[in-house]
Amino acid sequence: MELTKADPKGLVRESYNIEGITLGECRSIFMDWALSLPVGGETSPALHALIAHYGPGREEHPMTGVLKAGLAAPDRTGRRGGREARIKEIRQ
Numbered sequence: 001m002e003l004t005k006a007d008p009k010g011l012v013r014e015s016y017n018i019e020g021i022t023l024g025e026c027r028s029i030f031m032d033w034a035l036s037l038p039v040g041g042e043t044s045p046a047l048h049a050l051i052a053h054y055g056p057g058r059e060e061h062p063m064t065g066v067l068k069a070g071l072a073a074p075d076r077t078g079r080r081g082g083r084e085a086r087i088k089e090i091r092q
Contacts, residue, residue: 003053006046009036015063016054023062030066047071 007013011033015026037043047070055064 001045001049003049006049007033009033011036012050012054012063012067016058016061021062023065026062026066029063030070034070044071 003013009032011029015021015029018025034043037046047067051064051067051071054061055067058064
């Protein structure tokens with residue numbers, strides 16, 4: 001995946017340029033990054049591209065840890081809950 005597609009607003013790139021950035025700030029940037037991706041798209045290919053580009057030599061940077069944690073989390077697609085989920089629980 002191209003970096004321009006993996007990081008459309010350049011948020012991750014900029015996080016690596018901020019000296020003294022904290023873990024909490026990286027998490028906030030990660031949330032903004034995730035919300036900037038196309039709806040319904042998978043995050044795993046983008047995360048792989050970002051880690052491959054920015055991670056080497058920056059293993060201790062807090063954003064590297066946040067990206068790796070994002071990759072370890074399962075992709076959640078579709079809605080959870082709502083009326084349909086409650087009806088299924090009742091029927092069982």
